[in-house]
Each structure stands twice: as structure tokens, then as C-alpha cells.
Amino acid sequence: MFQTFESHASPDQGPPRLAALRDLLRAEGLAGFLVPRADVHQGEYVAARDERLQWLTGFTGSAGFCIVLPDKAGVFIDGRYRTQVKAQVDLAVFTPAPWPEVKPGDWIKDNLSGGEIGFDPWLHTEDEIAKLRSSLENSGVTLRACKNFVDAIWPDQPGAPQGLAFVHPDALAGETSAEKRARLAEALRAQGQKAAVITLPDSLCWLLNIRGADVPRNPILHGFAILREDGLVRLFTDPAKLDETVRAHLGPDVTTEPPSAFVPALGSLQGPVRVDRTTAPLAVSTELREAGIEVAWGDDPCRLPKARKTAAEVQGMREAHLRDGAAMVEFLCWLDRQEPEGLTEISVVTALEGFRRATNALHDISFDTISGSGPNGAIMHYRVTRETDRALHRNELLLVDSGAQYLDGTTDITRTMALGDPGEEARVQYTRVLQGLIAISRVRWPLGLSGRDLDPLARFALWAEGQDFDHGTGHGVGAFLSVHEGPQRLSRISEVPLEPGMILSNEPGYYREGAFGIRLENLIVVQEAPALGDNRKQLSFETLTFVPFDLRLVQAEVLSPAETRWLNAYHAETLAKLSPRVAGETLDWLRQACRAI
Numbered sequence: 277m278f279q280t281f282e283s284h285a286s287p288d289q290g291p292p293r294l295a296a297l298r299d300l301l302r303a304e305g306l307a308g309f310l311v312p313r314a315d316v317h318q319g320e321y322v323a324a325r326d327e328r329l330q331w332l333t334g335f336t337g338s339a340g341f342c343i344v345l346p347d348k349a350g351v352f353i354d355g356r357y358r359t360q361v362k363a364q365v366d367l368a369v370f371t372p373a374p375w376p377e378v379k380p381g382d383w384i385k386d387n388l389s390g391g392e393i394g395f396d397p398w399l400h401t402e403d404e405i406a407k408l409r410s411s412l413e414n415s416g417v418t419l420r421a422c423k424n425f426v427d428a429i430w431p432d433q434p435g436a437p438q439g440l441a442f443v444h445p446d447a448l449a450g451e452t453s454a455e456k457r458a459r460l461a462e463a464l465r466a467q468g469q470k471a472a473v474i475t476l477p478d479s480l481c482w483l484l485n486i487r488g489a490d491v492p493r494n495p496i497l498h499g500f501a502i503l504r505e506d507g508l509v510r511l512f513t514d515p516a517k518l519d520e521t522v523r524a525h526l527g528p529d530v531t532t533e534p535p536s537a538f539v540p541a542l543g544s545l546q547g548p549v550r551v552d553r554t555t556a557p558l559a560v561s562t563e564l565r566e567a568g569i570e571v572a573w574g575d576d577p578c579r580l581p582k583a584r585k586t587a588a589e590v591q592g593m594r595e596a597h598l599r600d601g602a603a604m605v606e607f608l609c610w611l612d613r614q615e616p617e618g619l620t621e622i623s624v625v626t627a628l629e630g631f632r633r634a635t636n637a638l639h640d641i642s643f644d645t646i647s648g649s650g651p652n653g654a655i656m657h658y659r660v661t662r663e664t665d666r667a668l669h670r671n672e673l674l675l676v677d678s679g680a681q682y683l684d685g686t687t688d689i690t691r692t693m694a695l696g697d698p699g700e701e702a703r704v705q706y707t708r709v710l711q712g713l714i715a716i717s718r719v720r721w722p723l724g725l726s727g728r729d730l731d732p733l734a735r736f737a738l739w740a741e742g743q744d745f746d747h748g749t750g751h752g753v754g755a756f757l758s759v760h761e762g763p764q765r766l767s768r769i770s771e772v773p774l775e776p777g778m779i780l781s782n783e784p785g786y787y788r789e790g791a792f793g794i795r796l797e798n799l800i801v802v803q804e805a806p807a808l809g810d811n812r813k814q815l816s817f818e819t820l821t822f823v824p825f826d827l828r829l830v831q832a833e834v835l836s837p838a839e840t841r842w843l844n845a846y847h848a849e850t851l852a853k854l855s856p857r858v859a860g861e862t863l864d865w866l867r868q869a870c871r872a873i
Contacts, residue, residue: 277629278493278641281622283661284327285364287334294332294349294369296429301344307391307417308384309425311342316398317477317498318555320760321491325434328426334364337657338760342370343380348387352380355746356656359789381411390416396424402553402561402573421558439489441497441517443525444756446485448684450586453485454507454529460577461507464550472550472577473542473560474501478758479578480511484530486522487756493643494758495681500538502545503577512538539563548572555579575763582754583764584777589685589755590801593779596685597799597820601850602857603631603680604689604823609865616668616695621647621660624668624676632680642679642686642759649674653692653793656747656785670696673792679759688759688781689821690797694828698792705786706794706829708737712784713796714839716749716766717846720805720814727770727780734766734784743786750781753799774815778802782817796825822850824869832873844872 301309315326330336337357343350352375353361361372409419446452464472474480477496481487488497499513509530542563547570551561561571607628624647632638648658649668653675672695679688712734719733734749750766753759764778783797798821805816847870
């Protein structure tokens with residue numbers, strides 16, 4: 277099993293750890309300290325040694341931060357985690373704060389009259405600290421870059437990860453590393469920049485056509501890189517992670533050095549040097565400026581090219597999704613044959629991973645499977661543990677959000693299933709969520725629109741009834757890389773124009789705390805839309821995920837004719853694509869699940 281079920285939250289340890297941190301801050305003359313869920317690479321996924329937020333507070337979500345003040349400690353969480361956080365932190369000493377509705381600067385001013393708040397400059401970006409400093413102007417509160425005081429009180433902090441790097445074949449990437457480096461170097465020269473600093477692990481893995489094993493679930497290598505205007509690269513990572521095969525793949529134009537050489541290397545550069553103020557640690561630009569080197573703010577040069585998947589990457593993702601779809605169908609057929617009372621959330625997770633392992637192509641799961649039955653389905657990023665494992669019950673809903681890492685692609689799929697008859701209200705809400713997914717799947721739009729322009733389509737059926745969901749409609753997805761990839765998103769805060777080759781999730785939902793949760797998710801890829809009308813250039817989505825929806829939960833009479841046509845066509849295509857990959861009773865189940873309505 278890739279997934280484990282131990283609880284990583286320790287709410288009972290929060291009070292003494294918080295007290296120890298405050299003692300140290302007082303000794304240093306600090307009125308507070310910022311504790312983000314971040315590592316020096318500013319990636320979303322962190323190794324065990326970087327789970328400082330979890331260690332201090334007990335909160336295990338993938339996004340959030342804590343602001344520790346003398347008399348109050350706020351745990352800032354977005355809409356995905358507002359139910360989860362209340363169960364994972366000691367509410368006597370930690371105060372959940374709904375973010376971004378509550379701004380960190382405003383919260384600090386409401387709870388602190390003056391003093392210095394410390395922060396680790398390797399764990400925050402230039403953009404983040406600049407915004408916080410601006411919001412604290414004339415408040416008497418200032419920020420001070422300092423060492424990490426959580427590390428200072430963490431006696432058994434794990435060591436740095438030591439996963440081995442491996443080569444990602446050019447045939448799957450669709451472009452050699454040398455071609456990528458030359459293309460990006462040309463862009464640097466056009467901007468008059470001498471070099472670019474790359475801090476995101478998935479960026480350097482994409483650039484060099486390598487993968488790693490430094491964090492769970494995502495095949496990334498921890499390291500930094502400096503890309504020069506001539507296309508040469510200096511890679512800073514633990515040399516023990518690179519075997520001879522990888523070194524030969526990198527070739528003479530990529531030099532490898534230990535992480536300790538990174539800061540001295542920054543000081544030896546000629547400017548202007550491109551740094552991404554939204555993803556690079558503040559310490560990077562600070563080191564450059566202190567060395568008298570001009571900083572040129574600009575996007576990580578890999579992020580947009582990485583988001584625009586090559587034809588080979590898209591084809592790999594198609595194949596990965598068909599393989600994964602067949603495994604999902606085997607799982608759903610198995611689930612329908614079981615008596616709910618004989619299952620628990622953990623047994624569901626175990627069974628699903630088993631069907632994926634049976635493909636003989638599974639590299640890893642792409643995130644810990646969310647298996648939420650009944651009220652646990654309303655916890656958006658619920659992770660079942662042995663302590664929370666719940667028995668399934670007849671006449672309720674089961675939400676399963678899962679994914680896999682295959683060498684040719686990354687998958688992410690959510691289906692919500694009926695266990696018996698969950699009632700009319702469940703069908704009403706399921707149908708509204710399905711209508712949102714169909715709306716995104718069918719949309720055509722003119723060039724230049726971003727995720728924020730399309731996001732409302734997924735919410736229309738819910739908005740019409742005074743309802744909504746507190747997460748974005750979709751995130752970017754990498755090709756055998758991070759299951760959450762930027763900068764593309766389907767979200768009301770995303771202003772990045774959508775372009776052909778970008779892969780995103782399409783996952784509207786509805787959650788009723790204490791009762792049930794519904795989410796439906798397919799992955800989609802942006803494509804040029806077939807010509808229509810006056811032949812204006814437009815974009816549309818190609819669906820990558822093919823797994824039946826639970827027709828027992830669909831109110832067919834509520835769907836419009838166009839929605840019904842889409843659903844029937846989707847199921848017909850699902851049957852055609854997956855029939856050759858399953859047999860026996862699974863094939864019989866698939867035929868019934870894909871029936872026209």
C-alpha cells in the first residue's frame with residue numbers, strides 16, 4: 277500500500293509546543309512569528325521535515341499558515357479546510373481564521389498593538405512579505421527576517437529527503453531538455469536577462485526531463501537551478517540523488533553542485549537576474565541585492581511552457597486516463613457488489629489502490645485517496661485514519677476522490693456514489709453539481725479568457741438556489757508531475773489566460789456539514805475548438821477522464837436536452853473506450869452504468 281492510515285495530527289501537543297515557541301520568541305524580543313506550510317522551494321507539497329504547521333498546530337491540510345502572537349495564535353485556512361481544522365487543532369489555544377476573507381495584516385492589527393513579528397525568509401516569497409508589510413504600515417507592527425524558531429524547538433525534526441532522481445524519457449516529454457533550455461534561454465536574451473533562478477521542484481524536473489522521489493505522491497526532486505542566457509544550467513541538489521544514468525542524461529551543459537553552493541552561486545551572477553516574486557523565497561532576491569546584482573522580476577520561465585503540454589504529453593495523459601478509468605470501473609463494479617455494512621472507508625481506499633496496482637503500471641497514487649462516507653464527505657480534503665475510519669451505511673453517499681501517477685500521466689478523479697437510496701435531497705444536489713460539470717465540459721470561449729471567466733458556469737445551478745461551494749472549480753495538473761500545477765486554474769481569482777495544452781480539473785461540489793458531500797471531477801485539456809458560425813477562433817475542452825457517473829443519483833427530468841445529450845454521449849464514449857479493457861461481470865456492469873437516459 278502506498279497510502280497509510282496513521283493520524284499525523286497531534287492536537288494535544290499543540291499547547292506545550294506553542295508555549296515553547298512563545299518562550300523563545302520572548303527571549304528574542306519578538307512579538308510574534310509566521311509559520312507557513314511551505315518549504316524552501318515554495319512548492320505545495322512538502323517533505324516530513326517541512327511540516328512545521330502540522331507539527332505545531334495539528335492541522336494537516338495542504339494549504340494554510342499560523343500567526344503566533346503573545347496571546348493569540350491564528351490558523352488561517354481557506355474554504356476547503358474549515359470543517360477539518362476544527363477537528364485537528366486545540367481550539368483552546370488556536371483560533372481558526374477564514375482566509376482570504378480575513379486578511380493577515382488586518383488580523384494582526386486587531387490583535388497586536390505593536391512590536392516585531394519574525395519570519396523565515398526562505399519560507400515566504402517577496403510578494404507575500406511585501407503585501408503584509410504594506411498592510412501593516414503605520415500600525416506599530418514590523419516584520420523581521422530571522423532564523424526559524426519552530427526548527428529550534430523541534431527536537432526530532434526529520435532529516436532532508438533522500439529520494440533518487442530518474443530520467444523521464446524524451447518520448448513522453450515530447451521535447452528534449454536541450455530544446456527546452458535553448459527555447460527558454462532565447463526568451464531570457466530577448467528580455468535582456470543574464471540568468472533566471474528556478475526554485476520550484478516541478479519546474480526544474482520539467483526543464484531537465486527528470487523526476488524524483490523527495491515528497492510523497494509527486495515525483496519531484498528537491499533542488500534549485502540557475503538557467504543562464506546561453507542555455508547552460510547549474511543544478512543544486514544532493515549529489516547522492518544522481519546516479520550515473522541521470523548524470524549522463526543531463527550531459528555537459530548541466531553542472532551539478534550541492535545545495536550549500538546555491539547561495540554563493542547567487543552572489544557570483546551577473547545581472548539582470550530573473551526571479552519570480554510569487555514563487556521564489558524572499559531570501560533569493562535578498563542575497564542577490566546584497567551582492568549588488570540587479571533583480572528582474574518575472575515569471576518562473578518554466579511555468580507557462582510546462583503548463584502548455586506537448587502533443588506527446590497529452591497523448592500520454594489520454595492513455596493514463598483510459599488505464600486508470602478501467603481500474604476505476606473495476607472498483608465501482610466491486611463496490612456495487614458489496615454490502616455497505618461490511619465496508620469501512622479504509623477498506624474502500626485499500627480496494628481502489630489494489631485495482632490500480634493490478635494495472636502493473638502504477639508508480640504511486642497522486643495524493644492520499646479521499647474516502648468520505650456520509651458526513652465525512654462534507655470534509656473537502658478528508659484523509660481517513662484508523663481513528664476516524666467510519667463504517668459505511670446503507671442509504672447514504674460515498675465520495676471518493678483519488679488519482680494515480682503513471683509514467684505517462686497523472687490522474688485525478690472524483691465520483692460520488694449512492695449506497696442504497698440516499699433520498700431525494702441527495703439526487704437534487706447531485707444533479708446540480710453534475711450540471712456544473714457539464715457546463716464546463718461543453719463551453720466554448722474566445723481566445724484570451726482566463727479561469728475566472730469560466731468558473732461561474734460551474735456554479736450557476738447552485739447559485740440559482742442560493743448555494744455554492746468554497747473551492748475553485750479546477751486546478752492545473754502536471755504530466756507525471758504535481759497533481760496540483762500552476763499557473764492555470766478554473767477559479768474566480770485566476771487571471772492566467774487559458775491556452776491549448778493546459779490540463780485542468782473540472783470539479784464542482786456541494787457540501788452540507790454534518791450530513792453529506794458531493795463532488796464530481798474529470799480532467800480536461802484545452803484545445804482549439806472546431807470551427808462554427810462565422811469561424812471565429814475559439815477554445816474548448818477535451819475530456820480526458822472516462823468513468824461513468826452514478827445515474828441512480830441523476831434527476832433526468834431536470835436536465836436540459838443539451839445536458840442530456842452531453843451525458844449520453846459521454847457515457848457512450850466511455851463504454852466504447854473502456855469495453856476493450858474490462859471483461860465479464862465488470863463489462864456487464866459498465867454497459868448498465870453507461871445506459872442512455
